[in-house]
Amino acid sequence: MSASAARSRAQQQAIEQVETYSSHNYHPLPVVISSGSGAWLTDVDGNRYLDFLSAYSAVNFGHSNPELLAVATAQLSKLAITSRAVYSDTYGPFVEGLATLCGKEMVLPANTGVEAVESALKLARKWGYEVKGVPENLANIIVMEGNFHGRTISVISFSNDPDATDSYGPFTPGFVPVPYGDLAAIEAAMDENTVAILVEPVQGEAGIIVPPDGFLTGIRELCDQRRVLMIADEIQSGLGRTGTTFYCEQAGVVPDLYLLGKALGGGVVPVSAVVGDAEVLNTLRPGQHGSTFGGNPLAAAVGLAVVKLLETGEMQARSAELGAYLHERLAAFVGHGVTEVRGVGLWAGVDIDPALGTGRAICERLLAKGVIAKDTHGQTIRLAPPLVITREELDLALTALTEVLAEAAA
DSSP states (O other), X not given: OOHHHHHHHHHHHHHHXXXXXXXXXXXXXXXXXXXXXXXEEEETTSOEEEESSHHHHTTTTOBTOHHHHHHHHHHHTTOOOOOTTSOOTTHHHHHHHHHHHHTOSEEEEESSHHHHHHHHHHHHHHHIIIIIOOOTTOOEEEEETTOOOOOSHHHHTTOOOHHXXXXXXXXXXXXXXEOTTOHHHHHHHOOTXXXXXXXXXXXXXXXXXXXXXXXHHHHHHHHHHHTOEEEEEOTXXXXXXXXXXXXXXXXXXXXXXXXXXXXXXXXXXXXXXXXXXXXXXXXOOTTSSOOSSTTOHHHHHHHHHHHHHHHTSHHHHHHHHHHHHXXXXXXXXXXXXXXXXXXXXXXXXXEEOGGGOOHHHHHHHHHHTTEEOEEETTTEEEEOOOTTOOHHHHHHHHHHHHHHHHHHHO
């Protein structure tokens, strides 16, 4: 048996194990990863791949980032979990640092992105009843069509993706969907019981949809006029991905609540948070909301290390500079197997001409050439490399994409 055949069998056995014993709620690419460093992943056979997914932006600062690993290792050797039943020496510095980074007053910690979203929905309703004075059980929250905020029952209640909603009803009421980018529709949907507008500043899962000019500033103005909270889900778009700490900065707006996750854990541990001002977060009192693992000592230590990485501005500058180069190169693909390119910073949605195949088929071809990317909504592939990637590594991946499109068109 050849070495290559042996490697293939090793990969296949690992894949078969997952397919046999794991629920099938994902459709992974056929590769078994065992290690990662910087922008690179290595499979169980020793083959290397450029990571253009970054775990959906959870690994903004690269795999095995030495600064983050040093902090995590040191904290693991001391204390990992306590629950919020006691104070820990890492929690205070973390929440202060994150609040300061966001220009806000308080932090509500959690673990996953959807947990931050759910927490924000509860906070908005509670603020609406106890501060704004909305009659009990009448609060509504305006949401965007094409959104992706997670997959809990309440969050999928305002999804219009059949994959997320089919066979899961009945759903949670109190949400009013409007078209993304349509300020007039938002204004028409608002009434005296509206407590919040929830928006992804850039819609990620939908295919990296960048909002039209004036959209976010218009939401901010409507919220100010009607005393409504603006909630910005920056779980994917935030923490350097778009070339600034938050995409909202590029629109010149500050939301009432930031929702953060993914990259906040540095690619090491799950960390998420709702960050806002005291008027909203102080509506919570002991026993009314909680999370056993939220704000644990390990998560807080890593989260603070992420904050410190972002305080220098270096990661944001890399994303802006290399992102401009990425989009300049990607623009040349339009009309050559690609129908449209969207995005900002080191984040792009590339729509594949259906004549060449599906987004999944193109991603599988890219995998064969040593690049990991992921499709969404049929024809779109998402490109989101770690912010530590180099221009030379970008060129390697773009060369692979050039070859894949040419081969698919042949």
